[in-house]
Amino acid sequence: MTTTLNRCNDFVIKFANVNGSGSASANELFARSILRMGVPVSPRNIFPSNIQGMPTWYEVRVSEAGYLGRRGGCDMMVAMNPQTWTEDLKEIVSGGYLFYDSTRVIHADQLRDDIHIIGVPLTQLCNETWSDPRQRQLFKNIMYVGVLSALLDIDTAEIEQLLAEQYKGKEKLLPPNKQALHLGRDYALQQMDCSKIGLKVKRADKVGDRIFIEGNSAAALGCIYGGATVCAWYPITPSTSVVDAFQKYCNKFRTDPDTGKKHYAIIQAEDEIASIGMVIGAGWNGARAFTATSGPGISLMTEFIGLAYFAEIPATIINVQRGGPSTGMPTRTQQADLYSCAYASNGDTKHVLLFPEDPKECFDFAAAALDLADQLQTPVFLMTDLDIGMNTRLCAPLHWDDTRQMQRGKIMTAAELEAGKNFGRYLDVDGDGVPYRTYPGTHPSKGAFFTRGTTKDRYARYSENGEVYVDNMERLLRKFDTAKKLVPQPIETLCCESAGASGTSIGVIYFGSTSPAMQEAFDQLQAQQVFVDLLRLRAFPFPDSVFDFVARHSKVFVVEQNRDGQLRNMLVNEGNLNPAKLLPVLHYDGTPITARFIVDSIRKQLQLAPALPSHELPITQVVAGKGVKS
Amino acid sequence: MTYIAKPKLHHPSLPKNERGYTRRDYEGAVSTLCAGCGHDSISAAIVQACFNANIEPHRVAKLSGIGCSSKAPTYFLGGSHGFNTVHGRMPSVLTGANLANRELMYLGISGDGDSASIGIGQFVHSIRRGVNMVYIVMNNGVYGLTKGQFSATADKGSQSKKGITNADSPVDLVMLALQLGATFVARSFSGDKEQLVPIIEAAFQHKGSAFIDVVSPCVAFNNHTGSTKSYDFVREHNDAVNRIDIVPHAEAETVQYEAGALQDVLQSDGSVLRLRKRHLDYDVHDPIKVMTYLHKHQALGELVTGLLYVHPAPEDLHAHLNTCDKPLNQLGERELVPGQGALAKINASLR
Ligand SMILES: Cc1ncc(C[n+]2csc(CCOP(=O)(O)OP(=O)(O)O)c2C)c(N)n1
Ligand code: SF4
Numbered sequence: 001m002t003t004t005l006n007r008c009n010d011f012v013i014k015f016a017n018v019n020g021s022g023s024a025s026a027n028e029l030f031a032r033s034i035l036r037m038g039v040p041v042s043p044r045n046i047f048p049s050n051i052q053g054m055p056t057w058y059e060v061r062v063s064e065a066g067y068l069g070r071r072g073g074c075d076m077m078v079a080m081n082p083q084t085w086t087e088d089l090k091e092i093v094s095g096g097y098l099f100y101d102s103t104r105v106i107h108a109d110q111l112r113d114d115i116h117i118i119g120v121p122l123t124q125l126c127n128e129t130w131s132d133p134r135q136r137q138l139f140k141n142i143m144y145v146g147v148l149s150a151l152l153d154i155d156t157a158e159i160e161q162l163l164a165e166q167y168k169g170k171e172k173l174l175p176p177n178k179q180a181l182h183l184g185r186d187y188a189l190q191q192m193d194c195s196k197i198g199l200k201v202k203r204a205d206k207v208g209d210r211i212f213i214e215g216n217s218a219a220a221l222g223c224i225y226g227g228a229t230v231c232a233w234y235p236i237t238p239s240t241s242v243v244d245a246f247q248k249y250c251n252k253f254r255t256d257p258d259t260g261k262k263h264y265a266i267i268q269a270e271d272e273i274a275s276i277g278m279v280i281g282a283g284w285n286g287a288r289a290f291t292a293t294s295g296p297g298i299s300l301m302t303e304f305i306g307l308a309y310f311a312e313i314p315a316t317i318i319n320v321q322r323g324g325p326s327t328g329m330p331t332r333t334q335q336a337d338l339y340s341c342a343y344a345s346n347g348d349t350k351h352v353l354l355f356p357e358d359p360k361e362c363f364d365f366a367a368a369a370l371d372l373a374d375q376l377q378t379p380v381f382l383m384t385d386l387d388i389g390m391n392t393r394l395c396a397p398l399h400w401d402d403t404r405q406m407q408r409g410k411i412m413t414a415a416e417l418e419a420g421k422n423f424g425r426y427l428d429v430d431g432d433g434v435p436y437r438t439y440p441g442t443h444p445s446k447g448a449f450f451t452r453g454t455t456k457d458r459y460a461r462y463s464e465n466g467e468v469y470v471d472n473m474e475r476l477l478r479k480f481d482t483a484k485k486l487v488p489q490p491i492e493t494l495c496c497e498s499a500g501a502s503g504t505s506i507g508v509i510y511f512g513s514t515s516p517a518m519q520e521a522f523d524q525l526q527a528q529q530v531f532v533d534l535l536r537l538r539a540f541p542f543p544d545s546v547f548d549f550v551a552r553h554s555k556v557f558v559v560e561q562n563r564d565g566q567l568r569n570m571l572v573n574e575g576n577l578n579p580a581k582l583l584p585v586l587h588y589d590g591t592p593i594t595a596r597f598i599v600d601s602i603r604k605q606l607q608l609a610p611a612l613p614s615h616e617l618p619i620t621q622v623v624a625g626k627g628v629k630s
Numbered sequence: 631m632t633y634i635a636k637p638k639l640h641h642p643s644l645p646k647n648e649r650g651y652t653r654r655d656y657e658g659a660v661s662t663l664c665a666g667c668g669h670d671s672i673s674a675a676i677v678q679a680c681f682n683a684n685i686e687p688h689r690v691a692k693l694s695g696i697g698c699s700s701k702a703p704t705y706f707l708g709g710s711h712g713f714n715t716v717h718g719r720m721p722s723v724l725t726g727a728n729l730a731n732r733e734l735m736y737l738g739i740s741g742d743g744d745s746a747s748i749g750i751g752q753f754v755h756s757i758r759r760g761v762n763m764v765y766i767v768m769n770n771g772v773y774g775l776t777k778g779q780f781s782a783t784a785d786k787g788s789q790s791k792k793g794i795t796n797a798d799s800p801v802d803l804v805m806l807a808l809q810l811g812a813t814f815v816a817r818s819f820s821g822d823k824e825q826l827v828p829i830i831e832a833a834f835q836h837k838g839s840a841f842i843d844v845v846s847p848c849v850a851f852n853n854h855t856g857s858t859k860s861y862d863f864v865r866e867h868n869d870a871v872n873r874i875d876i877v878p879h880a881e882a883e884t885v886q887y888e889a890g891a892l893q894d895v896l897q898s899d900g901s902v903l904r905l906r907k908r909h910l911d912y913d914v915h916d917p918i919k920v921m922t923y924l925h926k927h928q929a930l931g932e933l934v935t936g937l938l939y940v941h942p943a944p945e946d947l948h949a950h951l952n953t954c955d956k957p958l959n960q961l962g963e964r965e966l967v968p969g970q971g972a973l974a975k976i977n978a979s980l981r
Binding site: 211212221224225229230254256259260261273274276277281282286289303304311398399438441444445448449450451452453 | 686687688689691693703704708709710711712713714715716719721722723724725726727728729730731733734751752754755759948951952953954955958959961962963965966967968969970972973974976977980981
C-alpha cells in the first residue's frame with residue numbers, strides 16, 4: 001500500500017528537464033510563486049557541462065522553517081526527460097509523487113508501486129492548442145506550472161503577477177502564457193482530486209524583506225559598490241556570470257548619461273594569465289581591479305599572484321569554485337581550492353581568502369576585498385563556489401552605508417613627498433608590515449621606484465643580500481598578521497545559548513556555502529540531544545579566536561566540501577594544532593552538502609546510532625538556529 | 631649584484647630641453663649588462679629620444695618582462711615608475727596600467743625570448759587591442775640571461791655560439807605587428823642611433839600602438855660569424871628604407887623640401903614626421919605593400935629598417951572602450967558608487 005505524505009510548506013520537488021527546452025524560466029516561476037506566498041524556497045540548478053540536449057535538473061526545497069541547504073531525496077519528481085526516467089524515478093521518497101507527461105504511454109513495469117503517479121497529457125494538450133513547435137515546447141513548461149499550482153494550492157494570482165512582471169514591455173506574450181497556465185491548472189482541477197495530494201503550500205509570513213539573488217550577481221554588485229573600475233577576465237564556468245552582471249550594472253550605473261563615456265573598463269583577456277596581469281597592472285597604477293575565475297584559471301594565474309604578493313600590489317580575485325582537479329567537474333560545486341589559493345605561487349606565500357556564506361556576503365565581501373587589497377597591498381581572494389554563485393538564494397537585503405569611503409590604504413601623495421616625508425617603498429613605517437606606496441606619475445622628482453619580483457631592499461633597490469631578503473619576508477609575515485584584524489571575523493553559534501544546554505565540549509568549524517546545511521544540521525543534532533558549538537570561519541588568515549575556539553573544545557569537527565580536508569590541514573599547520581583533535585567531515589561528490597550528511601558523519605564519528613533521515617524528523621522539534629555571536 | 635645609483639652631479643652647463651630637464655635627468659642606474667651589449671645602446675637612444683621629445687620623466691611608466699633586455703628600464707628614466715613583471719607577460723600588465731591611467735605614457739621593454747616565445751600571446755593581443763604604448767623589443771635572437779639558447783626570432787640556418795644550426799623558422803614580430811593592426815611599426819638597429827632615436831621620439835608622439843623591433847646584438851652569446859644578429863651581419867645587410875626627422879608643430883608649414891625624396895607624415899598632435907626616403911617607391915601608409923616589400927627583402931637576406939608603417943590618425947584601446955577622459959584611478963565614490971538608494975531599488979526588484 002502506498003503511504004501518503006502530509007507535508008505542508010516543507011518538501012522537495014525536482015524538475016527533470018532537457019537542456020535547451022526552455023524550462024528554466026518556468027521552473028523559476030514556480031519557485032518564485034511560492035516565495036511570493038511568504039514561504040522560503042531554495043532552488044538549485046543541477047546541470048552537466050554540456051550546452052544542449054543533455055539532462056538538467058532544478059531542485060526546489062520548500063521550507064517554512066527556512067532551511068536553505070539541500071535536503072536530499074525528493075517528494076515530487078516532475079519527470080520531463082525520458083533519458084533520465086529510471087534514475088529520476090528512484091530518487092522519489094516512498095509515498096512521494098511522480099508527475100509525468102502521459103501523452104506517451106508508460107508501462108506499469110516502468111513505474112514504482114510505492115509512489116503516487118500523476119499523469120497529464122501535456123504534449124497532447126499543447127499540440128491541440130498551439131501549432132508552432134517552439135510554442136508547443138515552451139508552453140508545455142508553463143502548463144506543468146499550472147498543474148502544480150492546482151496540485152499544491154499555489155495562488156495563481158501570484159503566478160500571473162510574476163508573469164506580468166516578466167513580460168513588462170512585451171505584453172503581447174502575456175496572454176498565451178496565462179492561457180497555458182490555466183490550461184494546465186484547469187485540467188488538473190477537472191480531472192483529479194487535488195485535495196488528496198499530500199504536499200501543500202500555504203501562505204505564510206516567513207520571507208520578510210529577504211531578497212532572491214545569485215551570488216555571482218551579488219558579487220558583481222559588491223565590485224560596483226566597492227569602486228572597481230577595471231575588470232579583466234577569461235570565460236569559465238561557474239564564474240562567467242559575475243562579469244556578465246558587472247557589465248549589466250556598469251551599463252546602468254557607470255555610464256555618463258550625457259556623453260556615453262564609461263567609468264569602467266572590462267577586458268575579456270586572451271587567457272587567465274593576461275587577465276590577472278591586467279588586474280595587477282591596474283592595481284599598480286592605482287585603480288581598483290578584479291578578475292573572476294574558477295580553479296583552472298587560478299592554476300594559470302599563480303606566477304602572477306606570487307609577483308603581486310612579493311611586489312605588494314593590490315588585486316582582487318573572485319574564485320567561484322567548482323569540482324577539480326583540472327577540468328574536474330566543471331558544473332558541480334566544491335570548496336577544494338583552498339590550498340591552491342592560500343599558497344598560490346612558488347616560494348613562501350600566504351594570501352588573504354574571504355569565505356562568503358551567501359549572496360549577501362558575496363556582496364559585502366567583494367567590496368571588502370577591494371578595500372583589503374588596497375589596505376594590505378596584496379592579492380585578496382573571494383572564495384565563493386558554484387552553489388552560492390549560480391543558484392538564486394534567499395538572503396538578507398543588500399545594504400550600503402552612504403558615508404562609507406573606499407579604504408585606499410597607505411598612499412604617499414605628491415604634497416607629502418614635497419613636504420619631505422621619507423619614502424621607502426618597502427619601509428615598515430608603522431610597524432604593521434604595510435609600507436607606503438606612490439602611484440606612478442605622482443611627483444616630478446620624488447617617490448618613483450622600481451617594482452620587481454626579484455628581491456629588493458626597503459628602498460625598492462635590487463638586492464640579493466640574505467639579510468635583506470629575510471627582513472622583507474618577515475615584514476610580509478607581519479603584514480599577514482595585520483590582515484587577521486582587518487578580515488571579517490568568525491561567527492560563533494553556541495548550543496547552550498539556543499537550547500539552554502550547559503555547554504559542550506564538541507565544536508564544529510565550517511565556512512562558505514556549507515552554511516545553510518550546517519545551520520540545519522545544528523538544529524537536528526540538538527533535537528537529537530547531540531550538542532555542538534559552531535564557528536563559521538569567514539577568512540584566512542585565521543583570527544586568534546579560531547584557535548581559542550579549538551582550545552575550548554575537546555573535539556572539533558571541520559566540515560568542508562573537498563576530499564583532502566584542506567581547511568582542516570591549514571588549521572593544523574597555521575595553528576600548530578594536534579591533528580587528532582580535528583575530525584574531518586568531508587563531502588565532495590560535486591553536489592552541495594546536506595544537513596543529513598553532516599549529522600550522519602558527526603554521529604558516526606561520535607559512535608552514536610545513525611540519525612533519522614532529516615526530512616523524517618517532525619518539524620515541530622526543530623529549533624531554528626539563533627544565538628549568533630560575532 | 632647590487633644596485634649602483636649614478637651620482638646626480640649636474641654639470642651647470644648641460645643643455646636643458648624645453649621642460650628644463652638635462653639629458654642626465656633621463657638616465658637611470660649604472661648598467662650591469664655586458665660591455666658592448668646592444669641593449670645599452672637602445673637605453674641610450676631612449677634617453678636621447680625622451681630628452682629630445684621634452685617628455686617629463688615621471689609621466690612615463692616603463693614596464694618590462696624578464697631577460698637582460700627587460701632589465702634595461704633600470705638604466706634609463708630613473709625618475710619614472712618602473713615595473714619588471716614576469717617572463718613574457720609585460721603586455722598584460724602594461725594594458726592594465728594603461729586602463730587605470732590613460733594620461734601617462736607607457737613604454738614596454740621586452741626581449742625576443744620574452745615577446746616571441748613565452749610571451750607571444752600577450753604581444754599579439756596587446757597589439758590587436760591597440761593599447762597606446764611604445765613597445766620596444768630588444769631583439770638579439772638568443773636568450774641572453776639564460777646564456778645563449780636560440781630564441782624564436784633566430785633565423786633559420788643561423789648558428790649558435792656552440793655551433794648548433796637553427797632549423798626552425800623565425801617569428802617576425804614586425805610582420806605580426808603589421809598584421810595585427812599596430813598603427814606604428816618600425817625596425818632599427820641598436821648600432822644606428824641616428825635612425826633609432828627619432829623613431830623612438832616619433833613612437834612616443836604616436837597615440838596608438840607603436841611597435842619597434844630593434845636588432846640588438848648579444849656580445850656574449852650571439853656576435854659570432856654564423857649569427858644573423860651580430861654587429862657585422864646587421865651592418866652588412868641593413869637596408870634602411872628611410873630616416874626620420876621630427877618637425878614640431880610650429881615649424882611644420884614653413885619648412886621646404888625636395889619632393890620625392892622626402893615625405894611628410896602629419897601626426898594627430900599636429901607635429902610632422904619627415905621621412906627622408908631611401909627608396910622612393912616605399913609607402914609607409916600601405917600595410918599590404920609594406921608586407922610585400924618586407925617579404926621580398928627578407929628572401930634576399932636583407933634586414934629592412936626604418937619607419938615601416940604609420941597610421942596618421944590612430945585609435946587606441948580607450949577609444950574602443952569609450953572610457954571617460956578622467957583617468958579611472960582618479961574616480962571617486964561620487965562617480966563610482968550608486969549609493970543605498972539605488973541598492974534599495976535593486977533589493978525591491980529581487981523579491
Ligand atoms: C616562467 C619563466 N620561465 C623561464 C624563465 C627564465 N628566463 C629568464 S630570462 C629568459 C630569456 C630571456 O630572453 P630574451 O627575452 O630574449 O632576453 P635577453 O636576455 O636575450 O635580452 C628566460 C627563459 C623565467 N624567468 N620565467
Ligand atoms: S648576455 Fe647578451 S643580452 Fe645579456 S647583457 Fe650580455 S650581451 Fe647583453
